[in-house]
Amino acid sequence: MSKIDTRRADIVQRLTDYVLAEGLSAASLRPLAKAAGTSDRMLLYYFKDKSEIITAVLGEISARLVALMTDRTAPQPLPLDELRRQLAGFLFDDALWPYMRIWLDVASRAAMGDAYYRNVGEQIGRGFLEWGKMQLASDSDAQRDIDAARLFVSIEGMLFLKSIGLDDVNAKAL
Structure with missing residues (x-):
């Protein structure tokens, strides 16, 4: 995994935690960037747009839920x-x-x-x-x-x- 891929994966984890805690209505670009510990410009460096961010976050939420369901x-x-x-x-x-x-x-x-x-x-x-x-x-x-x-x-x-x-x-x- 490249450094960019590693950083992007870390950002997705942070954003997933944020969206699970705050909901999708709180998922505008600036609060997302703050939750990721970066600026909105840097966030858009790792993702082409907000839709790509939300898609990655929802994918991670689904993966976590499937893992929890499988474990239980x-x-x-x-x-x-x-x-x-x-x-x-x-x-x-x-x-x-x-x-x-x-x-x-x-x-x-x-x-x-x-x-x-x-x-x-x-x-x-x-x-x-x-x-x-x-x-x-x-x-x-x-x-x-x-x-x-x-x-x-x-x-x-x-x-x-x-x-x-x-x-x-x-x-x-x-």
């Missing part, structure tokens, strides 16, 4: 209902809520018609769908595709319900 799920594939219970048991915990809040923000911006966030959200969502397929014990590849879609839809619904204060509904569904 069974080492062997599980049936759909069991995997859903495991995921719901920790994804909505306060420690992981910053990740979920960012995902809701991406979805909200996409729903408002922002093509950038729709594209990024689709990429991230498809990545989580593929992760789910690898975690599921299903009778066939076709059934695994269906189970992964059901897992994703149910977890997303539970995320939405938690965000509006309906944790009790989630608890009943499990």
Whole structure:
């Protein structure tokens, strides 16, 4: 890795921490540069524009979340209902809520018609769908595709319900 690549990777780590703590709404160029310990001009030396910065940060947030999910799920594939219970048991915990809040923000911006966030959200969502397929014990590849879609839809619904204060509904569904 070159010195520039190393510095860029360090900046992405710092910015990821900042965005997880402050949210996407706080991700304008000057606050991002301050969080990275550099100037906005230097930040644009490492990234061509703000979109490239946000893409790198959202990619790192996704990678961290996948690592946390992988660490907390069974080492062997599980049936759909069991995997859903495991995921719901920790994804909505306060420690992981910053990740979920960012995902809701991406979805909200996409729903408002922002093509950038729709594209990024689709990429991230498809990545989580593929992760789910690898975690599921299903009778066939076709059934695994269906189970992964059901897992994703149910977890997303539970995320939405938690965000509006309906944790009790989630608890009943499990």
